[in-house]
Amino acid sequence: MGLLRHFDLSRFEKADCLMETGTENGFGIEHAMKYDNLKELHSVEINEKFYNFCKQKFNFVDRVNLWLGSSETKLVEMLSAISERKSCLYWLDAHLPSDPGSRFEHGREADQIEFPLEKELRLIKDNRDTKFDYFIIDDLRIYEDGPFQHTGKSWIHHHLYPNFFPHKDGIKFIEDMFSATHNILRDYNHEGYLILEPKQ
Numbered sequence: 795m796g797l798l799r800h801f802d803l804s805r806f807e808k809a810d811c812l813m814e815t816g817t818e819n820g821f822g823i824e825h826a827m828k829y830d831n832l833k834e835l836h837s838v839e840i841n842e843k844f845y846n847f848c849k850q851k852f853n854f855v856d857r858v859n860l861w862l863g864s865s866e867t868k869l870v871e872m873l874s875a876i877s878e879r880k881s882c883l884y885w886l887d888a889h890l891p892s893d894p895g896s897r898f899e900h901g902r903e904a905d906q907i908e909f910p911l912e913k914e915l916r917l918i919k920d921n922r923d924t925k926f927d928y929f930i931i932d933d934l935r936i937y938e939d940g941p942f943q944h945t946g947k948s949w950i951h952h953h954l955y956p957n958f959f960p961h962k963d964g965i966k967f968i969e970d971m972f973s974a975t976h977n978i979l980r981d982y983n984h985e986g987y988l989i990l991e992p993k994q
């Protein structure tokens with residue numbers, strides 16, 4: 795599992811808002827709240843239990859906006875809420891904390907729900923000018939090999955389950971969407987992150 799607090803977000807000081815997919819216990823939001831440049835923080839969570847927990851936790855924090863639902867169904871509305879913001883930092887972290895063997899325990903059957911990243915990026919690209927936006931994407935090891943710090947407990951490596959993981963071409967779908975406008979950097983700490991920084 796990746797941690798937003800692994801990152802010193804002052805590196806993204808030009809960003810004026812945060813958009814997170816997968817709120818869970820709100821640890822990502824708590825870290826982002828340390829940075830005053832992030833004037834609004836938005837986070838979407840599919841699991842009502844986590845959503846309700848964080849609603850209470852952040853009840854008195856005006857700049858925190860929580861959304862209940864799947865990222866796929868909520869992102870367009872969330873993006874319209876930040877349409878005036880020049881630069882957004884996305885923390886794309888929505889995935890089930892499950893391995894292929896236990897996937898049905900969560901009542902989730904469709905791969906596209908378990909791996910929402912491609913849909914999320916497409917929605918963001920289609921609904922916003924992203925040239926000044928930053929992205930931190932968790933769990934690079936879902937998509938490709940590398941010298942990851944944690945080879946993984948919760949996600950079994952994709953070679954063992956070749957038909958379970960989508961994106962046989964690794965991160966090509968991300969390069970196709972962003973390589974013209976962003977530098978794409980790999981961070982092999984934890985289970986791997988991909989960082990997209992604007993070229994200009």
Ligand SMILES: C[S@@+](CC[C@H](N)C(=O)[O-])C[C@H]1O[C@@H](n2cnc3c(N)ncnc32)[C@H](O)[C@@H]1O
Binds near residue numbers: 815887888891
């Ligand atoms: C790794 S946790 C998020 C941790 C959190 N971002 C942090 O930094 O502490 C992943 C969360 O994503 C949620 N999730 C999974 N699929 C989702 C989807 N399609 N849309 C929104 N949330 C989703 C899960 O319920 C889980 O709470």
